Amino acid sequence: MRLLMINPNMTEAMTRPMARVAQGIAGDTAEIIALTAAQGFPYISSRAEAQIAGAHVLDVIAHHHDSVDAVIIAAFGDPGLMAARELFDLPVVGMAEAAILTAAMLGDRFSIVTFSPHMARWYGDCVRQTGLEARFTGVRCPKTAPVSVDTVATDLRADLIGLVEEATARDGADVVILGGAPLTGVASDIASEVQGLLVDPIAAATAQAIGLVRLAPTYGRRVARPVAKPSTGLSPALARVIAGG
Amino acid sequence: MRLLMINPNMTEAMTRPMARVAQGIAGDTAEIIALTAAQGFPYISSRAEAQIAGAHVLDVIAHHHDSVDAVIIAAFGDPGLMAARELFDLPVVGMAEAAILTAAMLGDRFSIVTFSPHMARWYGDCVRQTGLEARFTGVRCPKTAPVSVDTVATDLRADLIGLVEEATARDGADVVILGGAPLTGVASDIASEVQGLLVDPIAAATAQAIGLVRLAPTYGRRVARPVAKPSTGLSPALARVIAGG
Amino acid sequence: MRLLMINPNMTEAMTRPMARVAQGIAGDTAEIIALTAAQGFPYISSRAEAQIAGAHVLDVIAHHHDSVDAVIIAAFGDPGLMAARELFDLPVVGMAEAAILTAAMLGDRFSIVTFSPHMARWYGDCVRQTGLEARFTGVRCPKTAPVSVDTVATDLRADLIGLVEEATARDGADVVILGGAPLTGVASDIASEVQGLLVDPIAAATAQAIGLVRLAPTYGRRVARPVAKPSTGLSPALARVIAGG
Amino acid sequence: MRLLMINPNMTEAMTRPMARVAQGIAGDTAEIIALTAAQGFPYISSRAEAQIAGAHVLDVIAHHHDSVDAVIIAAFGDPGLMAARELFDLPVVGMAEAAILTAAMLGDRFSIVTFSPHMARWYGDCVRQTGLEARFTGVRCPKTAPVSVDTVATDLRADLIGLVEEATARDGADVVILGGAPLTGVASDIASEVQGLLVDPIAAATAQAIGLVRLAPTYGRRVARPVAKPSTGLSPALARVIAGG
Amino acid sequence: MRLLMINPNMTEAMTRPMARVAQGIAGDTAEIIALTAAQGFPYISSRAEAQIAGAHVLDVIAHHHDSVDAVIIAAFGDPGLMAARELFDLPVVGMAEAAILTAAMLGDRFSIVTFSPHMARWYGDCVRQTGLEARFTGVRCPKTAPVSVDTVATDLRADLIGLVEEATARDGADVVILGGAPLTGVASDIASEVQGLLVDPIAAATAQAIGLVRLAPTYGRRVARPVAKPSTGLSPALARVIAGG
Amino acid sequence: MRLLMINPNMTEAMTRPMARVAQGIAGDTAEIIALTAAQGFPYISSRAEAQIAGAHVLDVIAHHHDSVDAVIIAAFGDPGLMAARELFDLPVVGMAEAAILTAAMLGDRFSIVTFSPHMARWYGDCVRQTGLEARFTGVRCPKTAPVSVDTVATDLRADLIGLVEEATARDGADVVILGGAPLTGVASDIASEVQGLLVDPIAAATAQAIGLVRLAPTYGRRVARPVAKPSTGLSPALARVIAGG
Structure with missing residues (x-):
């Protein structure tokens, strides 16, 4: 294949x-x-x-x-x-679609955590495109855009862990999607340090x-x-x- | 201007x-x-x-x-x-958006009448894009695609009048949008022959x-x-x- | 006319x-x-x-x-x-309806800013009446009712600017409607001092x-x-x- | 009381x-x-x-x-x-509201049967007002308005029975509301002749x-x-x- | 009966x-x-x-x-x-269903107040089951689960009063349902001390x-x-x- | 595994x-x-x-x-x-959930075809449970229940082909789910004889x-x-x- x-x-x-x-x-x-x-x-x-x-x-x-x-x-x-x-x-x-539909099979409600506020609206649009917005608890992202997208996975590691915790503890998400190509691999990297099931979109x-x-x-x-x-x-x-x- | x-x-x-x-x-x-x-x-x-x-x-x-x-x-x-x-x-x-929002100010529910079944899905998507699908009674179109789009306004005149009547009498539309560039001018042409308020999108x-x-x-x-x-x-x-x- | x-x-x-x-x-x-x-x-x-x-x-x-x-x-x-x-x-x-449908052509999401908490519910009802609540980020208003509605446009000028900023920066509105007859003219008065596109309902x-x-x-x-x-x-x-x- | x-x-x-x-x-x-x-x-x-x-x-x-x-x-x-x-x-x-909320406790989906097409839209609006439209299978009514509203309960008895049957058999309603003051008493009159649970709104x-x-x-x-x-x-x-x- | x-x-x-x-x-x-x-x-x-x-x-x-x-x-x-x-x-x-539909006849929007965060999600599901989520302002509950469910009605009396006030003042609920069998009787006990209409589900x-x-x-x-x-x-x-x- | x-x-x-x-x-x-x-x-x-x-x-x-x-x-x-x-x-x-979410990745709108009217409501409930009802064109089934569920896959073969055609041609489904355990294997059996993409739920x-x-x-x-x-x-x-x- x-x-x-x-x-x-x-x-x-x-x-x-x-x-x-x-x-x-x-x-x-x-x-x-x-x-x-x-x-x-x-x-x-x-x-x-x-x-x-x-x-x-x-x-x-x-x-x-x-x-x-x-x-x-x-x-x-x-x-x-x-x-x-x-x-x-x-x-x-x-x-995005694959991550969202996969999240829907892992739990009731899902969140998207990403690395920049510039992505929040577009990613929310992706959820609406699938039709699953009723199960979506929203996008969580840092307050400001990163200096470079190339190194966000390492630069923002601690912030991303905090955002995942907010998504599960405050927003009630069961599943958190780490959205955006620059976050590839972050899900498996931080999975043991956070509450909630994580989804790596490319996976x-x-x-x-x-x-x-x-x-x-x-x-x-x-x-x-x-x-x-x-x-x-x-x-x-x-x-x-x-x-x- | x-x-x-x-x-x-x-x-x-x-x-x-x-x-x-x-x-x-x-x-x-x-x-x-x-x-x-x-x-x-x-x-x-x-x-x-x-x-x-x-x-x-x-x-x-x-x-x-x-x-x-x-x-x-x-x-x-x-x-x-x-x-x-x-x-x-x-x-x-x-x-499309302008026609839909205008229709929403002329009456409660609106329909789209067009000239080909190939347009129906895309035009329905336009309504969803605006967020007004709850007031939308659907697309009415001929069962088959026309031979040429260039002359649909005249070739299909009688069919379009029939479709507008179905949209108002059966579907309960107050307003009918004549959707698709090839139907430009049809609204004013047939307005006096049909029930319902018509919207010409370019107008x-x-x-x-x-x-x-x-x-x-x-x-x-x-x-x-x-x-x-x-x-x-x-x-x-x-x-x-x-x-x- | x-x-x-x-x-x-x-x-x-x-x-x-x-x-x-x-x-x-x-x-x-x-x-x-x-x-x-x-x-x-x-x-x-x-x-x-x-x-x-x-x-x-x-x-x-x-x-x-x-x-x-x-x-x-x-x-x-x-x-x-x-x-x-x-x-x-x-x-x-x-x-209200005209302001809301106009806002829908200026941007994706819109907010209503008004001068009194007593208006918030009714104005939210207006949005639901149009069918566009999915694009509505909510009503922003002062915490208490003004002493007089006659002079709110001047008395509350600074508050209104702050509410518009909250509507765009926190709620993610692209467009802000300044709702309520007593706010007539405020949109053009404060437009250059706030982020976001403003709509004056009577205009x-x-x-x-x-x-x-x-x-x-x-x-x-x-x-x-x-x-x-x-x-x-x-x-x-x-x-x-x-x-x- | x-x-x-x-x-x-x-x-x-x-x-x-x-x-x-x-x-x-x-x-x-x-x-x-x-x-x-x-x-x-x-x-x-x-x-x-x-x-x-x-x-x-x-x-x-x-x-x-x-x-x-x-x-x-x-x-x-x-x-x-x-x-x-x-x-x-x-x-x-x-x-209307009482009938609709009562219907929601008797079964999953409900219909409204009434005596005139002039009522259909307004009655549908009533359902939307309650928020229960997702469980509503629609209004069924005769194709034409009755000559007099005073005697519809007897004049249209057979038609109403037919409309109730359509509401349950075709539309999938579990419960049928007989809507409109002129239909008072019809529910108990025809209950034993139709399928489905009937609601008399004044009751x-x-x-x-x-x-x-x-x-x-x-x-x-x-x-x-x-x-x-x-x-x-x-x-x-x-x-x-x-x-x- | x-x-x-x-x-x-x-x-x-x-x-x-x-x-x-x-x-x-x-x-x-x-x-x-x-x-x-x-x-x-x-x-x-x-x-x-x-x-x-x-x-x-x-x-x-x-x-x-x-x-x-x-x-x-x-x-x-x-x-x-x-x-x-x-x-x-x-x-x-x-x-739950009876309480929710009753609340819908007492006011526009309703909230559920309960005694433990473990109940919040399930109770929200109950609202969705009825179809009335558009009128629901959410569940309010203490941040932590009580030591024993047997005595929550007395142990948490002050907390419940505070949660009802949040539901009405912040969330905009007209009606508050005191959800969960252990809260039986609390509604009539605290009704005179809070703003808003209360519903006791078993009643x-x-x-x-x-x-x-x-x-x-x-x-x-x-x-x-x-x-x-x-x-x-x-x-x-x-x-x-x-x-x- | x-x-x-x-x-x-x-x-x-x-x-x-x-x-x-x-x-x-x-x-x-x-x-x-x-x-x-x-x-x-x-x-x-x-x-x-x-x-x-x-x-x-x-x-x-x-x-x-x-x-x-x-x-x-x-x-x-x-x-x-x-x-x-x-x-x-x-x-x-x-x-059901897996079939529905898979259908959502194969096309815009999906239908369920099944073998008995007794299943129609429950299967519609399954779609609502996922949250994807906006993309669902409904259940198509024979008008009467089969004599035996054991042999429906062969007894109803021609009927099922007809129902799939109705789902795509009339209802506008891109994807058709053949719902119900007794229909296992029917999708691959009839795929070359119908229009539309088929989903076998167990697959x-x-x-x-x-x-x-x-x-x-x-x-x-x-x-x-x-x-x-x-x-x-x-x-x-x-x-x-x-x-x-």
């Missing part, structure tokens, strides 16, 4: 730890093909950026969909997820992608496929998919 | 009647600057296409935002609306854009502005906006 | 500044005909008072609906709005009324019109409307 | 059967004091009429609240209920009023009481209550 | 005061037959315990349903309520049970009755009911 | 095909330990039966939880799921259970664990778990 893991952020240094965690979950079951976006932004943190980066995600999938079994969009916020799921005939998994996304491939949905029979049509300004690979090829 | 009306569909033949209706509503109050997308698709009808076309809409606004007072995204479905509203310091109005969007400009919101004090950041692969104009310029 | 602006509160001193702001928005486009309620209460602040004052609003409209193009109910809380919209064949706009209501008149809905074709019937104890003008005259 | 039953409709012929059913439920426990509105309409069927009739209900209660233990507003649609509950220091029960309202009086809520400690204030144009009795007397 | 009051908790000392309050509400109208669970737990405080105790409740009802007019499940949390209502042909009332449940019996629903015509079937491991009485006997 | 699959229905003939499908999904990754309930009913189809059978499920888990890595409750309807998840320190997966539950074990949640740090307490009438194994052993 081959899983394409696309990091829609242009930061290669985020891709590596995510690929490592994903491969750890996949073990011998699946091979992780990790790609980093060649266009867009170092780190996506707004809807405008997600609009643009999500279009690039479609382009990357268009180049690779024939040679993989499923796709993981490896940015919490899932840019392009709904569009990709509509367009391609294979499972497409988003880090959850990998497990869900493997599960969906095993279920072997018959994509050839899929409804809600866009009507084939011509296009202008797209890469040949993406234009071909849009044209129904 | 200058209003930039962007047709995210590449079909120039749709832009002209929309510009005519918009200018009719604006009268002497505002000048309509009408543009047609130079990239994308003849007619957007899926989330994948909206993901891509919405990114192009941001680019078009980036080139013109300094010389206009407000922007109208002239495709029912509002590609790029939330992203544009987040990014730019002027009112950005979407045809509603123009009226709302003028209203918002009159209220003169102080965009300079806006919160929820994305953090400035570098980018790769964007037009210089859009890259400059993203960079906070 | 002639717009009837009815202040359902009996306080003439509130009507004047509202008429001034309304006329400022309308400019040459519309003439504001401002009336103050001749029955009821100095200032409506409960459902019981709104029940009674709303019935009087219907009576006032019944006397004037033939000579105006639209009606503005100029009390935040919109007494009689739903009843009037059902009964009369012209656009009827409420200050929003005026802009919406003008927009609806421009759209020229065909009220003659309206559904959901009450069955004509006799009545006892009503003014001749209102009785005639109820009787279908 | 004395229960004031106010019929907000001016039709004395409706008051009598409602008083009879209410007294039947009350037995020796309570005396029903039945009053018919002296102002308003023969039969309320719109929001505009409810706005006016509800104000009159407040006036009637103001004249009698000192000499009774609870009030029943005996029109399905509950004109003035929220306002009265806010204003007076005794239990105020509405026929439910009487039982609830007796129950609330038995619980002896300490109205003297009530919060959310309107601020005392002067008024113009009200009856002395109602003005005195509004003035906090 | 005979009402079976089952305490699903095994603590006889809780049954007595509940029976006393219930009989006080019932007066001469009904005889309270009070039973204490012979299996299960001293005090139910989790879903797992409610799953088990609820099955025992069904067994107790199966032994007595032929000789009583209605059943009261006398544990806040209503273990077995939905199952019992589906299975037996008589009114089954739960303490509310008794009043509702009496009301439902008076309405005489025709259970013989009930829909949604389980299909008769064989069973293994049940008491003969319960097996007979399940078998349709 | 060892997965305990409990069939809460007493029908051994249902357990075998479910175990076969589960082992097919698990492959070499996990061993399926399949057990059939020794108490309860041949086939659970009501809340009363689920109340009783769910208590037995807790008992079965109590006997085996130390020797397995996760539990699958193998009855659509998930009797005992919430209680088990609260009580035991390992992943507990329900067939989905197995994939989810494997995924959750791989994520290795730290159950030792779990919050919301019931307080340890004594009990009466439980098996020693379950009593020990309840006692915190």
